[in-house]
Amino acid sequence: MLIALILTAVALIYGGPWALYYWGLEGIEGKPTxxxxxxxxxxxxxxxxxxxxxxxxxxxxxxxxxYIFSAASLEAPPPAMIFAxxxxxxxxxxxxxxxxxxxxxxxxxALVIWITRHWTIxxxxxxxxELDAKQKTNLHL
Numbered sequence: 001m002l003i004a005l006i007l008t009a010v011a012l013i014y015g016g017p018w019a020l021y022y023w024g025l026e027g028i029e030g031k032p033t034x035x036x037x038x039x040x041x042x043x044x045x046x047x048x049x050x051x052x053x054x055x056x057x058x059x060x061x062x063x064x065x066x067y068i069f070s071a072a073s074l075e076a077p078p079p080a081m082i083f084a085x086x087x088x089x090x091x092x093x094x095x096x097x098x099x100x101x102x103x104x105x106x107x108x109x110a111l112v113i114w115i116t117r118h119w120t121i122x123x124x125x126x127x128x129x130e131l132d133a134k135q136k137t138n139l140h141l
Contacts, residue, residue: 017064024110027098031114032091035126044125047132053079059121062113083128084115090131 039047048057060078070077088111096107115124 014065017068020068020106021064021110021113024106024108025114027096027103027107028092028111029095029097031118032087032111032127034119034123035130037126037130038122039126039129043129044122047083047125047129048079051079051082053082057121057125059124060116062116064113067109067113080116080121080124081112083124084112084119086131087115087124087127088112 044057058080060080062078062081085108088108091111092104092108096104098107119127
């Protein structure tokens with residue numbers, strides 16, 4: 001009986017976040033596309049430093065349980081997550097399937113996790129640079 005209770009608790013603690021992750025991805029049509037070109041290392045480093053990040057750009061591979069537990073901590077998120085959020089938010093604007101703040105938050109979080117699991121830091125930073133260039137172009141129109 002105790003073993004069943006422990007296994008149930010573990011399944012909820014680790015399985016629940018994975019279920020929310022997949023459910024969040026269901027609230028988005030498709031996935032963001034990779035950047036058209038990979039920015040130079042100098043351009044990537046300039047963006048990294050402009051955002052206040054220190055050291056060499058580095059990637060982080062998030063998983064749903066770690067993401068949820070880190071949200072409850074007082075530690076700053078990994079720098080790569082900042083850029084993944086920018087990409088997720090830009091993509092969500094045109095591809096959100098369900099309305100509401102809860103859906104937006106859950107789908108955005110799921111996209112951030114997905115991006116960090118499937119893209120390299122070079123791809124993440126290059127896409128952020130691409131989005132910045134697109135935004136600047138739109139401001140001049």
